[in-house]
Amino acid sequence: MDSVPIVKEIPVLDLGQAQGKERAVVARQILKALEEYGFFQIINHGVPQVLMDEAMKVCQEFFNLPMEEKVHYAKETETLYTSNPKHYVSEEHQYWKEVLEHNCNIDGEDQNTWPSNPPKYREVIGQYSFEVRKLSKIILDLVAEGLGLEAGFFGKEHGQRMFVNHYPVCPDPSLTLGTGGHCDPNLITISQQQVYGLQILKNEEWIGLEPLPHAFVVNFGLPITVISNGKLTSVAHRAVTNTTQSRTAIGIQLSKKRMKRETRTATPPEDTGETPVDRRCLLRRERLATNGSGISTGESLVPIQMVLELTGH
């Protein structure tokens, strides 16, 4: 894993230019970045740096809470928090990470399910998810323009969910995984990360993406293949841990449809007749099938019917 090169060519796009007469240029740059890498970073995106810092701070403070307090959020009925020890018993591979995840839909009604500690969590993440939502709409409009689709093609009603992956310092990263290779199942993911660890698949080789301070990393999930009529595909990625620094990545995912947790279920073909399996479990199983570090193609990760359902097509 150490031999993975950090590639400076992964595009860094200036979203500020999209407001002026350079808009069409930016739309083309985004399309090119998606065709070549499936990922890009954006600067001048309009989300205040201080808000980004505060969001990172409250997330890190959450992970620094004592385990007794964090497990309070690991209830079976509404799981906000999971950690690698939880999977030790059932999974072949051990993931060196903790995850905080919850919906953050626009009406704000999810907020009372969010952690109440750190005390500023709900206020800060409420603002942050609102700002990132605005930003994702700007990017979606640019992608629609770049694809020659009508303005507003991606619609107004989106489901929004936040995934915060926290990877503690790992004494031996070769023995474990941060996040195994996968494609995202949702429409668009916008993530904030301050420490290197994200790797993306290019020409069947892993390459590393060095996050710029206060930039956002953007990628598209499986539905983009259907939406773009095969012009774009979702690119597999994974995250590695390191021996010196913990790493926290705050991902905000938008889906074409609002997803309530209970609707995030599906019966994979081989399980017909059994209890529906949580879709993230399905994804995790597919990740394991690729040994966690291999390549998951769109087809093997999520059945195409599910992609169509997610895109509302």
Ligand SMILES: O=C(O)CCC(=O)C(=O)O
């Ligand atoms: O840790 C990261 O940067 C990536 C995590 C990720 O890809 C995911 O949760 O879908």
Ligand SMILES: [Fe+2]
């Ligand atoms: Fe991902």
